[in-house]
Amino acid sequence: MVSLNNYVKKRNGVPLGHPKSLGNMFKRSLGANSFDLFWVHWNPIWNYYLNKYIYKPLKRVCHSYVALVLTFGFSGFVHDLAGLLIYTELSFLFTIWFIIMGVLAAVFKRNKIYYKTQKKEVNYGFNVILIVSSFLLAKCILNGIYFFNT
Template identity: 30%
Template sequence: MQSLSWRDYAARRTGLPVGSRGELRQNLYRSFTASSFGRFWQIWNPLFGFYLQLWLYRPLQRKLPQSLALWLTFVGNGVLHDAVTLLVRQDFVWFFAPWFGLMGAYVLAEKRFGLRLRSGRPTLAICYHSSLLAGTALLSTLVRI
């Protein structure tokens, strides 16, 4: 990981070099048609994912079980999103940390129980991932602290 640049990391995740024509479309397509929600997140934002892995997940994984390190990385990502929201809105809204915590828990459950999309139909995968994003967002509004 240390010797891999974020550009190389992003190219592996999206299938295209950073800045190339069609990169955003390819990234969206590969994310939303991924065979699992965990894979969706591996592809979704390669730049942010690279730095989360480098600065949060890997250090946590050295001290904690892999599943806890992964879940805390999701929660930490949510805290970062909440901090940006605070800076922009000048008002603290505790939304992203619970939302990302729920999504992280789902990724862990998906891994634990071996849940994967096997149909090969892009429309089904897009609906699956969109439903998970919307459903966990809705649940996180109920978890307001």
């Protein structure tokens, strides 16, 4: 298994703790020419541990695309638990949102969908639109769940 330091350097182009690390992460992730590739560069430290302890073990027992979606769901749930500490209420917004993004990432990866542009700024727009759209869909789903439970 590759070390965390090497993993971060591969994803960000600079070593762990380097002053340009955060900027490189944003540029590489937002500038990625596919939604699944966005996640290759986003938050490499968190990505390293999710890959090592969640995705790879899941991949041994289910299809890699299912493992990918479940890993996104796990990450969302951890984010929801952090929200629980702040808001003292578990909403599952992040879990739903991350599952939607996981499905999108799996679809992009499975079908080898790439943006047909060479301009990173256009890729920024595509990736942000997918993230915001999936968030809005998650909010609609959550509102629908709350609506039907009242």
